[in-house]
Amino acid sequence: MTQKYDLIILDFDGTIYDSHEAIYTAMQRTFHHFLPDHPLPTTQLTALIAQGHSPEVTFRALLDPATARAVFDDATWITTYRTLYAEHGHPLTRPYPAAYDLVRTLTQTLRIPVAVVSNKAVGALRAALQRDGFLAFIPEALVLGDGAFPRGRRKPDPAGFAEGLVPRLKAYYSAHGGGGPAWLEREGGVDMRRVLMVGDTITDIRFARNLGCPVCWCRFGQGDAAECEAAGPEVVIDGLEEFVGTVLG
Numbered sequence: 601m602t603q604k605y606d607l608i609i610l611d612f613d614g615t616i617y618d619s620h621e622a623i624y625t626a627m628q629r630t631f632h633h634f635l636p637d638h639p640l641p642t643t644q645l646t647a648l649i650a651q652g653h654s655p656e657v658t659f660r661a662l663l664d665p666a667t668a669r670a671v672f673d674d675a676t677w678i679t680t681y682r683t684l685y686a687e688h689g690h691p692l693t694r695p696y697p698a699a700y701d702l703v704r705t706l707t708q709t710l711r712i713p714v715a716v717v718s719n720k721a722v723g724a725l726r727a728a729l730q731r732d733g734f735l736a737f738i739p740e741a742l743v744l745g746d747g748a749f750p751r752g753r754r755k756p757d758p759a760g761f762a763e764g765l766v767p768r769l770k771a772y773y774s775a776h777g778g779g780g781p782a783w784l785e786r787e788g789g790v791d792m793r794r795v796l797m798v799g800d801t802i803t804d805i806r807f808a809r810n811l812g813c814p815v816c817w818c819r820f821g822q823g824d825a826a827e828c829e830a831a832g833p834e835v836v837i838d839g840l841e842e843f844v845g846t847v848l849g
Contacts, residue, residue, distance in 0.1 A: 604794070604848060605712060606783040609765070611799035612718035612725055612745075613652075614821030616699040616734075616840070622689035623649055627658065629688060630681040634671055650824045652801030654719050654746065654754060655681050682721055693728050696820075698840035700733065705844060707737040715742040715765055719755055719803070722748040741768045756806035766790065796847070799823075805831045816847050 613619045624645065631640050641662055648658045656674050659681075663672055706712045716738060718725055722745030729735050729743060742765065746754060750763040766784070773780035783790060797808035800821025805828060808815035817833035818840075819825065829836075835847050 603710065603712060605796045606781070606791070606794040607769075607796070608706060608712055608714050609761075609795065609797045610703075610714060610716050611652075611797075611801075611804050611818075612716055612720055612728075614800035614823065615798055615804075615818050616703070616716075617693055617695050617728060619689070619693045620649060620822050622685065622692035625692060626681055626685035626689040627655070629684045630655075630677060631659070631662065633680055633684070634677065635667070638667070647824070650801065650822050652719065652755075652799075652803035652823065682724070685721075685724060686727075690724065690727060693724075695728075695732050695734075696840055698843075702840050702843055703734055703737050710844075710848070713742070713769070714738050715744070715769075717744045717755065717760055717765065717807075719746055721746045739772055741772050744768070755803050756810050758807070758810040760807075761811050798843075800828075802827050802831060805833055808833075816843070 610616055613623065627645060627649075628640060631638070644662060645658070648661055653661070655678055659672060659677055660668055703714055706714050714737065716725060716729070722743065725743050725745040726735070726740060729738065744760060744764050748764065749760050751759065753759040753763075769784055770780050773784065779785065783794065792811055792813040795811065795813040796816060797804060797811065797813055798816045798818065799805065799807070800818040801823035804823075805815050805817060809831075814834040816835045816837060817823070817828050819828075819836050819838050837843055837846055
């Protein structure tokens with residue numbers, strides 16, 4: 601089989617992991633930790649999770665401007681959120697049933713390198729991937745999350761690829777047997793037509809558009825269906841078990 605892609609980039613939440621309950625629980629606990637008497641706008645929270653926003657953007661959006669000015673501090677709220685996520689959210693974060701077999705097939709059978717790029721904290725990403733055995737197939741260096749992006753520039757900013765992932769790929773191949781593959785060392789840079797972004801929210805689709813690469817939208821994930829469909833992803837799947845046949849076939 602002639603491979604369509606030289607590299608596949610996977611989002612995490614809502615793509616290879618079912619983590620909606622984990623995110624919702626940790627955000628709810630954080631909100632009530634700082635504002636125990638303030639009602640949580642649950643419908644708005646669900647919509648913000650569907651957008652794939654970072655925690656600080658989500659918390660700010662949940663607060664009216666006066667409350668935000670009075671009580672919201674990025675560092676304090678995010679530190680608390682991550683602590684509560686590790687305690688209450690991590691146990692609720694589980695891979696979709698077909699995720700492990702898909703990653704193993706891509707990397708071991710088809711020999712396509714796979715990276716994970718997510719706006720989730722990099723520590724939480726690595727903890728889940730390590731627990732569930734994914735780091736046997738995805739090098740830890742190719743797991744990018746909040747705290748590992750160059751200059752803090754998260755998706756959909758393309759810097760996460762050009763300034764973050766590409767140097768890590770080159771360093772990884774250099775440390776494991778010499779020069780990188782031809783597609784990585786190509787004059788003029790990586791051919792983005794042969795890189796595939798796989799994700800579930802509009803943030804992932806915008807990331808792909810900013811990179812100039814095709815995107816596979818995971819309709820089963822957390823994203824807003826109408827918004828993502830309107831963005832025109834190149835391919836759509838309703839489950840990871842469809843990926844090899846639909847995307848690579």
